[in-house]
Amino acid sequence: MTLGRAHSVAVRGLQGEIVEIEADLSRGLPGVTLVGLPDAAVQESRDRVRAAVTNCGQRWPDSRLTWALSPATLRKAGSSYDVALAISALYAARKLRWPRLEKTVLLGELALDGRIRPVRGVLPAVLAAAREGWQTAVVGAGNLAEASLVDGIEVLGARTLTDLLRWLDGTAELLPRRVSAAPVVTDATPDLAEVVGQTQARFATEVAAAGAHHLMFTGPPGVGKTMLAQRLPGLLPPLSDSEALEVTAIYSIVGLLADDTPLITRPQFVAPHHTVTVAALVGGGGGVARPGAVSRAHRGVLFLDECAEVAPAVLDALRTPLEDGEVRLARVDGVARYPARFQLILAANPCPCAAPDPQLCECSGAVKRRYLGKLSGPLMDRVDLQVQLHPVAAPAISSESGESTAAVRERVCRARDAAVDRWRVLGVRTNAEVPGPVLRRKFRLTRDAMWPLNSALDRGQLSIRGVDRCLRVAWSIADLAGKNSPGVDDVAIALGFRAPGALR
Incomplete structure (x- = not known):
C-alpha cells in the first residue's frame, strides 16, 4: 500500500x-x-x-x-x-x-x-x-x-x-478531555457609583444595557463619557451557553483565548483607537479574512472614543453590521461571515476646541457642523440614544454617589428576562433585535401611547426606522419599570433621547 x-x-x-x-x-x-x-x-x-x-x-x-x-x-x-x-x-x-x-x-x-x-x-x-x-x-x-x-x-x-x-x-494513551475550571466571576469591573452626577446619562446607559441599544455621548472632556462607556459591560447579564461558545469561537480564530479558562462568559469591551482602519474595524486581511473589532465585540460593547476623529469611511463601514448583526467579507477565495451583534457606544466632543464652558468656545458654527459632520446621517439614524453631557456643578462632587453597578445590573437582568419571555416566539433575546413590523402590528401600542411618534412622523422629524427604534427603546424603558407595555410617558422619553426637538 x-x-x-x-x-x-x-x-x-x-x-x-x-x-x-x-x-x-x-x-x-x-x-x-x-x-x-x-x-x-x-x-x-x-x-x-x-x-x-x-x-x-x-x-x-x-x-x-x-x-x-x-x-x-x-x-x-x-x-x-x-x-x-x-x-x-x-x-x-x-x-x-x-x-x-x-x-x-x-x-x-x-x-x-x-x-x-x-x-x-x-x-x-x-x-x-x-x-x-x-x-x-x-x-x-x-x-x-x-x-x-x-x-x-x-x-x-x-x-x-x-x-x-x-x-x-495502541501502545499508549493521549491526554484526556480537560474539564475547564469555571471562570471566576468577580466585581473587578468599574463601578457605576464612581460616576459623579450625570443622572440623565446614567439612565440612558441603563436603558441601553436593558435593550442592547446603541448610544452616543456628546460633551466636553472630563464630564464622564468614557467612564460611563467603560461601565456598561458590567451592567450586562452573563452570556448564554450558545452566545459564550460563539464569542469564544471568534476569539479562538483571533488567538486571544486564555489557556486555563478559554470559555468567555462575560460580554467583551472592545475600544479601538480613533486611527483604526476599515480592515481592523470590520475585518479583513489577505487570503482568508480575519474578524475585526466589531466581531470581537459580538454580544458585547464596541466603544469608539473621539468618534469625530475617526475617518468617515471607517464610520460608514459600521452601517451594515449595525443593521444585519454580521459581517460578510468577500475575497477571491470566497466569503467569510462573522457575527457582529454588538452595542455601539460613541463619544465625541461638541467641537474641536472642546471648551468646558460653551461661552469660552472659539469655534464658529461652520467649524462645529463640519466637526460632527463626519458622523453621517445614515449612521446616526441607527443610534437609538443620544445624550448631551454637561460639566458637573461643585455640589454634585460632595453629594452621595449614585446606584452601584450591582444594583443597576439586577434591574437590567430583570428587564432582559422580561424581553426574552416576550420575544421567545420570534427567536430574539433583546428589544433591539425585534423587527419593526412586529412592533407596529402584532405588538402595536395604543393610540394615546403612539401620539408623540405619530406627531413627529407627520412633521418629518422621524423616519419609519426612527419610529421603530423609538418603540424598541420604549419597550426597554417599560421593562425597567416592570410594565407590561409602554405608555405615552415611556414613548416620550424614548423620543426625547432620539430627537429632543420633536417634543416641542
Missing part, C-alpha cells in the same frame, strides 16, 4: 469543512509535491513535517511523495495541517492499518523536534467535526482546554508526534 490518508479541518469564517489529506508514494527521484490550493504557510509545512518526522526517530520515505488536500477548490491556510500531513506520509510509508485514524481529525502545528504546537481556530474546527459525526479529535496539548468545550466528540491532546504514533499503534 503506497497511499496514506488522514483528515483535518479548514476554517472559513466560523464554519469548518473537513479536509481529506492523501499521501501517495511513487517511483522517481525523492521529492515532495503539495497540491490542493495551499497558501504559503501550508507550502512551508513540507520542511517542518520532514524535520519533525526524522527528529522523532521515524524514517522519511526515500521516494517521490505527493500530498493532495481535498476539496481541491478550497483554499488551505495556516499551519494546522502539519500533524495530518505527517501521519498520512507515515501511514503510506509503513503500509500499516491504523483503525483509530479512520474516524479521527488531526489539528496541530509541528515543531522541528516533533512537538505539537497549538494553533488558532481549534474551537470552530472541532465544532465542525462534531457536526459531521467524527468520533475523535486530536489536538495539541496547548489547545486541549479549548477543544474540550465541544460536546459530542472525544477530544484528546498530544504533546509530541511520537505520543500520537504510539496512540495510533
Whole structure:
C-alpha cells in the first residue's frame, strides 16, 4: 500500500469543512509535491513535517511523495495541517492499518523536534467535526482546554508526534478531555457609583444595557463619557451557553483565548483607537479574512472614543453590521461571515476646541457642523440614544454617589428576562433585535401611547426606522419599570433621547 490518508479541518469564517489529506508514494527521484490550493504557510509545512518526522526517530520515505488536500477548490491556510500531513506520509510509508485514524481529525502545528504546537481556530474546527459525526479529535496539548468545550466528540491532546504514533499503534494513551475550571466571576469591573452626577446619562446607559441599544455621548472632556462607556459591560447579564461558545469561537480564530479558562462568559469591551482602519474595524486581511473589532465585540460593547476623529469611511463601514448583526467579507477565495451583534457606544466632543464652558468656545458654527459632520446621517439614524453631557456643578462632587453597578445590573437582568419571555416566539433575546413590523402590528401600542411618534412622523422629524427604534427603546424603558407595555410617558422619553426637538 503506497497511499496514506488522514483528515483535518479548514476554517472559513466560523464554519469548518473537513479536509481529506492523501499521501501517495511513487517511483522517481525523492521529492515532495503539495497540491490542493495551499497558501504559503501550508507550502512551508513540507520542511517542518520532514524535520519533525526524522527528529522523532521515524524514517522519511526515500521516494517521490505527493500530498493532495481535498476539496481541491478550497483554499488551505495556516499551519494546522502539519500533524495530518505527517501521519498520512507515515501511514503510506509503513503500509500499516491504523483503525483509530479512520474516524479521527488531526489539528496541530509541528515543531522541528516533533512537538505539537497549538494553533488558532481549534474551537470552530472541532465544532465542525462534531457536526459531521467524527468520533475523535486530536489536538495539541496547548489547545486541549479549548477543544474540550465541544460536546459530542472525544477530544484528546498530544504533546509530541511520537505520543500520537504510539496512540495510533495502541501502545499508549493521549491526554484526556480537560474539564475547564469555571471562570471566576468577580466585581473587578468599574463601578457605576464612581460616576459623579450625570443622572440623565446614567439612565440612558441603563436603558441601553436593558435593550442592547446603541448610544452616543456628546460633551466636553472630563464630564464622564468614557467612564460611563467603560461601565456598561458590567451592567450586562452573563452570556448564554450558545452566545459564550460563539464569542469564544471568534476569539479562538483571533488567538486571544486564555489557556486555563478559554470559555468567555462575560460580554467583551472592545475600544479601538480613533486611527483604526476599515480592515481592523470590520475585518479583513489577505487570503482568508480575519474578524475585526466589531466581531470581537459580538454580544458585547464596541466603544469608539473621539468618534469625530475617526475617518468617515471607517464610520460608514459600521452601517451594515449595525443593521444585519454580521459581517460578510468577500475575497477571491470566497466569503467569510462573522457575527457582529454588538452595542455601539460613541463619544465625541461638541467641537474641536472642546471648551468646558460653551461661552469660552472659539469655534464658529461652520467649524462645529463640519466637526460632527463626519458622523453621517445614515449612521446616526441607527443610534437609538443620544445624550448631551454637561460639566458637573461643585455640589454634585460632595453629594452621595449614585446606584452601584450591582444594583443597576439586577434591574437590567430583570428587564432582559422580561424581553426574552416576550420575544421567545420570534427567536430574539433583546428589544433591539425585534423587527419593526412586529412592533407596529402584532405588538402595536395604543393610540394615546403612539401620539408623540405619530406627531413627529407627520412633521418629518422621524423616519419609519426612527419610529421603530423609538418603540424598541420604549419597550426597554417599560421593562425597567416592570410594565407590561409602554405608555405615552415611556414613548416620550424614548423620543426625547432620539430627537429632543420633536417634543416641542
